Amino acid sequence: MVEVKKEDQALTNGEAKSSEVSQIVKEIEQAFTSLHKAASNFDNRHISKVFRDLVPLRRKIKDNVVALDIAIEKAYPPNNSSKEILRKAIGEPRHEHTDDIEIEQDEKTATQILPEIDLYLHLLVQVYLLDVGRLAELDKFNEAVIAVMNSYNRRSLDFIQAKIWFYICRTKELKGDLISIRPALLLSLRTAVLRHDNETTASIITLLLRNYLINHDVSQASNLIEKTEFPENVGNALVARYYYYLARINAVQLDYSLAHEYVTAAIRKAPQTSLANGFIQTATKLNIIIELLMGDIPQLKVFKTNSVNLEPYSMVTKAVRLGDLKLFGQVLNKYEKYFINDDNFTLVSRLRQNVIKTGIRIISLAYSKISLKDICIKLHLDSEESTEYIVSKAIRDGVIEASINHEQGYMKSKELLDVYSTTLPQTAFDQRIRFCLSLHNDSVKSMRYPSDNNKLDSAKNTIDSKEDEIDLLKAIEEGDLDDFMD
Amino acid sequence: MSLQKLTAELYKSFDSGSHVQCQKLLPAIKLELIKHNLLLPLDSNTQTSDQINDLRISERILEIGALSSLLTNNYQGFEGYFSHLRPFYSNSSLHGKVEVNTDSTKIISLYLLYLLSQGLISKFHTELEQIFNSKQYAIEKDKYLQFPLNLERNLMEGNYNKIWKLLNADDNKLPCEEYNHFIETLINALRFEIAKSLEKGYDSLPINNCKTLLYLPQEYSPAAFKKFCEENLEVDNWKFENSTVFFNSTVAEEDVSDNSNTIVVNVLNYAEQIESIV
Numbered sequence: 001m002v003e004v005k006k007e008d009q010a011l012t013n014g015e016a017k018s019s020e021v022s023q024i025v026k027e028i029e030q031a032f033t034s035l036h037k038a039a040s041n042f043d044n045r046h047i048s049k050v051f052r053d054l055v056p057l058r059r060k061i062k063d064n065v066v067a068l069d070i071a072i073e074k075a076y077p078p079n080n081s082s083k084e085i086l087r088k089a090i091g092e093p094r095h096e097h098t099d100d101i102e103i104e105q106d107e108k109t110a111t112q113i114l115p116e117i118d119l120y121l122h123l124l125v126q127v128y129l130l131d132v133g134r135l136a137e138l139d140k141f142n143e144a145v146i147a148v149m150n151s152y153n154r155r156s157l158d159f160i161q162a163k164i165w166f167y168i169c170r171t172k173e174l175k176g177d178l179i180s181i182r183p184a185l186l187l188s189l190r191t192a193v194l195r196h197d198n199e200t201t202a203s204i205i206t207l208l209l210r211n212y213l214i215n216h217d218v219s220q221a222s223n224l225i226e227k228t229e230f231p232e233n234v235g236n237a238l239v240a241r242y243y244y245y246l247a248r249i250n251a252v253q254l255d256y257s258l259a260h261e262y263v264t265a266a267i268r269k270a271p272q273t274s275l276a277n278g279f280i281q282t283a284t285k286l287n288i289i290i291e292l293l294m295g296d297i298p299q300l301k302v303f304k305t306n307s308v309n310l311e312p313y314s315m316v317t318k319a320v321r322l323g324d325l326k327l328f329g330q331v332l333n334k335y336e337k338y339f340i341n342d343d344n345f346t347l348v349s350r351l352r353q354n355v356i357k358t359g360i361r362i363i364s365l366a367y368s369k370i371s372l373k374d375i376c377i378k379l380h381l382d383s384e385e386s387t388e389y390i391v392s393k394a395i396r397d398g399v400i401e402a403s404i405n406h407e408q409g410y411m412k413s414k415e416l417l418d419v420y421s422t423t424l425p426q427t428a429f430d431q432r433i434r435f436c437l438s439l440h441n442d443s444v445k446s447m448r449y450p451s452d453n454n455k456l457d458s459a460k461n462t463i464d465s466k467e468d469e470i471d472l473l474k475a476i477e478e479g480d481l482d483d484f485m486d
Numbered sequence: 487m488s489l490q491k492l493t494a495e496l497y498k499s500f501d502s503g504s505h506v507q508c509q510k511l512l513p514a515i516k517l518e519l520i521k522h523n524l525l526l527p528l529d530s531n532t533q534t535s536d537q538i539n540d541l542r543i544s545e546r547i548l549e550i551g552a553l554s555s556l557l558t559n560n561y562q563g564f565e566g567y568f569s570h571l572r573p574f575y576s577n578s579s580l581h582g583k584v585e586v587n588t589d590s591t592k593i594i595s596l597y598l599l600y601l602l603s604q605g606l607i608s609k610f611h612t613e614l615e616q617i618f619n620s621k622q623y624a625i626e627k628d629k630y631l632q633f634p635l636n637l638e639r640n641l642m643e644g645n646y647n648k649i650w651k652l653l654n655a656d657d658n659k660l661p662c663e664e665y666n667h668f669i670e671t672l673i674n675a676l677r678f679e680i681a682k683s684l685e686k687g688y689d690s691l692p693i694n695n696c697k698t699l700l701y702l703p704q705e706y707s708p709a710a711f712k713k714f715c716e717e718n719l720e721v722d723n724w725k726f727e728n729s730t731v732f733f734n735s736t737v738a739e740e741d742v743s744d745n746s747n748t749i750v751v752n753v754l755n756y757a758e759q760i761e762s763i764v
Contacts, residue, residue: 216619218612252615253608346618353643386647389680392687393644404687406695423745430752437759
C-alpha cells in the first residue's frame, strides 16, 4: 500500500526514517482491521487487543507524528470535517513527508469511515498531545472529541469511549481545573447508564470519584456511590480502581473493616505487572494505615517485598506496635510532608489513640495486676485520672479484657478466654469456605464458550479463529494497563 | 420591603441580640436574595467587584442566619444555613487568602462542634478531611478550629479529664461565646460516654467515686444520683445498693441449641454447593 519513492539524493537517514514511518502506519492500519472485526462481530475482545498494542505504538508515534498524520489522511474520506480538526490538532510537520509517500485511498474508507476507527484516531491524537505536553491544545481538542462521541451510539464503541474519557479527565487534572469537567462527566454518565454501556459507565464513575477525592470532597464522592450502581463485568483495572476509591472513602468515614475489605480486593484485582506498580504501592500504603487503624499490625512481608520505599509507614507501624507515644510523635513530625503528599496524613494522625491502646494491651498482657499510676508512667500520659478514663475506654472498646478497681487504683486483667470454646473459629471457617465457593462460582460464570456458529465453519476457519482466540486471550490476560497512573 | 431595608433591620436586631426577631426576618430576605441571584456564588456573578461586594453582604446575612438559628436552638436551620454558606467559603474570589480566626472558620468550627455533640463522628471526619487539605485554613494557628479538633482527639482516646477541663475553662478562655451553647450538650454526651466506659470497666463502684468520675456534684443524694443516671445515661443494668453501684456485666449466655442450628444450616449449604460442583 505504501510505496517509498527512492530518490538519489535521499539520505540513508531519511530513508530509514520514512521506512519507520511506513512501519508505524502499517501498525495503525493493523489496529483498523481489528476494529473492523470488532465492529462486525460485536466482539469487544478485539478492541482489548488494540489497546494492548497501544502502549508501544504510543511511544513510536511520539517520535514520528508524521505517521499518525498519514494514517489520518488515508483513513478519512476527502471532505470529512473530523479530518481537518485532527490534522490541525497535530499541527506542525504535515507537508514535509507527505510527498515521499504515495497515498492510496482505500475503497471502503472512501465512502464513509467506521465510527470505531474515527474515535480510535481521535484517541491517538489525544495521547500524542498528552505525551508531548501540549495541554492547552489538547484541552481544546477534547471539546471536539466530546462532540464526536455524542454523535455516535454503538455498543462496539464502549471501550474506546471509556478510554477517551480517561484522557479528557487526565488533561483537566494536569491543568489543575477539576470542576469545569464535572457537568460533562455527569451528563455522559447518564447517557452511558441509559445505554447500558458498562465500560464507559464504570470508567466515568471512577473518574468522577477520582475528581472528587483530589478535591477531598468525600461527601460528594460517597453521595455518588450511593446513587450509582457500579456495573458488573467490566475490566479488572477499573474494578480495582473503584475498590480503591471505596476503601479511601470508607476509611475517612471511619468504617475501617469495610475499607479493609475493599482495599484488599483492590490489591487483589490489580493487574500483577510492572505497569500497575504505582497503583499497588498506593493501595498498599492505604492498606497499612487501615490495618493499623483496625488495631492489626501489618505483616513484615508487606514492607519487604515492595520495591518502593515504605520507610515512613514501617516507622509508624513500629511506633504503634511498641505503643510508644513519643516515637509516634517524632515519626509524625519527621514524615509529615511525606504523608500529606500521599493524602494519608489525616488518617495517620488518627493513629494516636491506637498507639495508646496497643500500649495498654501490651501492659495488660504482661501484668495480671498493675496500678494505674504505673500505667500512667509507662505510657507517658498526663495524669492518673486520665489514665483511669483511658483504660476504662480501652476495656469498653474491647482492646483488653480487664477490670479496674477504683478504691485501690489498679487494673486487673481477666483470665484469657479459650478461643476454641467460642463460636469464633467456626465463623472464621465459614467465612473462608464461603469465599472459596464464591470464587469457584465466579470463575465458572466467567468462562467463555465458543459460539455455535463456529461449529458450522470449515476446518480452516476454526484454525484461524483459534489463533485469533489465543491472541485475544493473551490481550485480555495482560489487560489494558497503560492508564494506571494513580 | 426592599432588600436594603430588610438587611439593615436584620443587622440591627442581630446586634441588639434579639435572635428571634432575626429568625422572623430571614425568610423574606432569602426570597429577595434569590430574586437578585445572590444566594449562590457562581462564575457568572463573581466578575465585577460590585457583585463580589453584594455577595459578601449575602454571606454575612447567611452567617447571621446560621448564628441566630443556633442561638435559638434551631439546629436544623443551622445545618441549612451552613450548607448555603459552603459554596461561599469554597469560592476562590470571595475567600482566596489564608484565613485564621475569621468569621468563616468560626462558623465551620461551630458546625464541627455541632456534629460532635450529635455524635456524628463520621461526618465530622469527612468535613475535617476537606478542611485539612484546603490551603485556605491554617488549622494549627486557628483558635476556632483547634477547639473541636482537640475535643475529638481526646474523646477518641478516652481522655475525658482533658475534655472536662476544656469545656469548663473560664468563659473568656473559650474562643467565642457561641461555644457556650454547646457546652451543655457536650457535657451530657461526655457523661454518657463515661457511664458506658464505667459499665464495662468496673465490677462495682462506690457511689461517691462514681459521682466524681461522672463530674457530678458531691451534694447529690444517692436517690437523686440514681434518678439522674436513669434519666440521662440509659443505665438499665446498674444496681444501686448500699451506696455502691454494681454493674451487671454478665451477658446472657448464647443459646447453645441456636448455635448447633446454624452449624447444621451451614453444613447443609456446603453440601449443596459441593454437589453442584461435582
